[in-house]
Amino acid sequence: MLQVKTPVDAIKIIKESFKGSISATEILPLHACMGRVLACDIHADQNVPNFNRSSVDGYAVRAADTFGCSDSMSAIVKLRGVVNMGEGAMFSIAPGECAYVPTGGAIPDGADAVVMLEYTESYGGGEIGILKPAAPGNNMVYIGDDVFPGKTVLKRGRVVRPEDIGALAALGICEVSVVRKPVVGILSTGDELVEVSETPSAGQVRDVNSSMLYAAVQSFGGEPVCLGIVRDGYVRLRNALNAALESCDMVLISGGSSVGQMDSTCAVIDERGKLLLHGIAMKPGKPTIVGNVDGKPVFGLPGHPLAAHFVAKVFVKPLIEQMLCCSTRNCSVKAVLTEAVSANHGREQYSGAILFDKDGVTYVEPVHSKSGLISTLAGCDGYFVVPRDCEGYAKGTEIEVII
């Protein structure tokens, strides 16, 4: 009989058990990569820019020609020509010469600095007065300043953001190798469940968890598959799990918090695989089961939507990220409790939270719930955790709220 584990230990066990799985990859067009995980490092194989560019509108000069000049005593250089956008310079700059270059334009050979238009005067007849000395390199972006061949631009495991897509575009990369999303099968068990589209009779409730976990898995970066409602009973559950494991990388079985139902889930996992966890010291979420079947994780989540929600956030999410070879940082906000929170169950307590700002201070209002009440989570801004050895927090305490 497995002992109830703390959430910290449970996460360790889960991550260790599924460490070795090789993640599949796929090639996607650049525009489809937002939020996907890079499957390998990206190295530049070219210079960007591949020509010396001006970063201002101005005159490309030889810096030496401008030394000592000032507002009152300009250095005079002769306009050799104008560089057009999109073309290389058709000429080079000899001593005493300059070229007009627009922002982003190519700098002619011979020039080693650009003077901003604002620091010049045109005297007519091709004569340009420089009013401020230039140092070599001023207002120039050199070949390869952005990226050069061999430079690592992005690393494997990076979750692609718009800026990253810009970097890949700059390199001319139109197709990217990303980690394939783990396919997560979602089963709801229970004789009391009916589809969301149906009206429950006495004793029946709608299958909330399928819809909620489907969306949660999407948000974690997985590819959810709804496998429907399975009626209570060892044989039905075993058959459903076997079928799911044929095409899924992970299976979530929600429901089954009653003694009989949990026994079925444990028995089904035990028969084909290995039970890793049976009970986690968290509230809500204690009746959580985790197993390894054919190297794939199978979760037995509580039937109560609130509990299933927290267990998925705390345990399924990090595992999906591990399978994606990436990790994300939880966002949190410090906020002041508007009322006392009591705990003292010997379990970590998870609670929904509503945030609001008043007079420059961020406040957090804990959301009260009886076990199983999804409406108490709807409309929340985040959640907070009371550690197991803590009896609660007083009103006015500043706590960390995870968003």
Add this chain to the structure above:
Amino acid sequence: MLQVKTPVDAIKIIKESFKGSISATEILPLHACMGRVLACDIHADQNVPNFNRSSVDGYAVRAADTFGCSDSMSAIVKLRGVVNMGEGAMFSIAPGECAYVPTGGAIPDGADAVVMLEYTESYGGGEIGILKPAAPGNNMVYIGDDVFPGKTVLKRGRVVRPEDIGALAALGICEVSVVRKPVVGILSTGDELVEVSETPSAGQVRDVNSSMLYAAVQSFGGEPVCLGIVRDGYVRLRNALNAALESCDMVLISGGSSVGQMDSTCAVIDERGKLLLHGIAMKPGKPTIVGNVDGKPVFGLPGHPLAAHFVAKVFVKPLIEQMLCCSTRNCSVKAVLTEAVSANHGREQYSGAILFDKDGVTYVEPVHSKSGLISTLAGCDGYFVVPRDCEGYAKGTEIEVII
């Protein structure tokens, strides 16, 4: 000639100018609503649960029958029957009787509390001993405890999360009215631009901004449309903008930071609409143009990808959210600078940042960039801002990094 505005003033002007636009809505199936914005309040029209439910495995009793009992002196009640999952109770409980109810099962009439299995003993012959007194309501979830008719479950403007989908599923809501995503047309201007799939010749660069802004607009909640590269010139730009405005709610024109190009963008906006902003006191991002054409926002973003990126984040994002009738809270992290940062331009300075944890402290490494270098943003974890009146921060200063 419009004066350069501070970012704070610029956001005010932008939001005020486009305040009155009515947002279109659309109906989506529940599973497609993740991340979408609710177009109207959701009120419950039914009770959830619609029967009194047990939240534990145990015996439904009349609390009065259990008063005064204990481990050593149990209260004995007679087992009237068992409630099955998914069925209403087929009987009611008279004084001195109890019923076995699984977690989530329906509680028979007459019972007003449930005693956990752990606090009972079976003596055989249908006699159950209660070892712990029950108070009325113990371990019960009453009809309507979760939601009751008229209760507001979610508000208009809510960005839908998995928990919210659970709440909607509990109500049997299979289709949801959400705010339609604003269609954002993306134009890149410049004779120096070539498509991402091409190899640039001397003086040419790839069109990075189209790809980057496409992904950025997606991340802001908009629906981006790539309208391609437009060569320099007033007439071409005017025609492209006119065409874009036929089908888009907003247009982003990137490129055009040289004097000539900016003049074209301003002139095109002025001809049909009204110029609102010409220059923002931020670095990078100063050469930013914003206009109102036929009630639609038109942005002239800098051509430099780094600048375009920041301007989009700081100005386009809040405007898209305003059009979606929602607002999001920026996530930030306090971190310690690994090196000094100098500023002092009279402009707000935006800088990419890399975060790392060491010995329990979160550090931030500023990313250095010359104007236009996208690779300096690739791989960043977030950014920070140095206010305009600040000359910089010393190494070791704790700053706020926006993720």
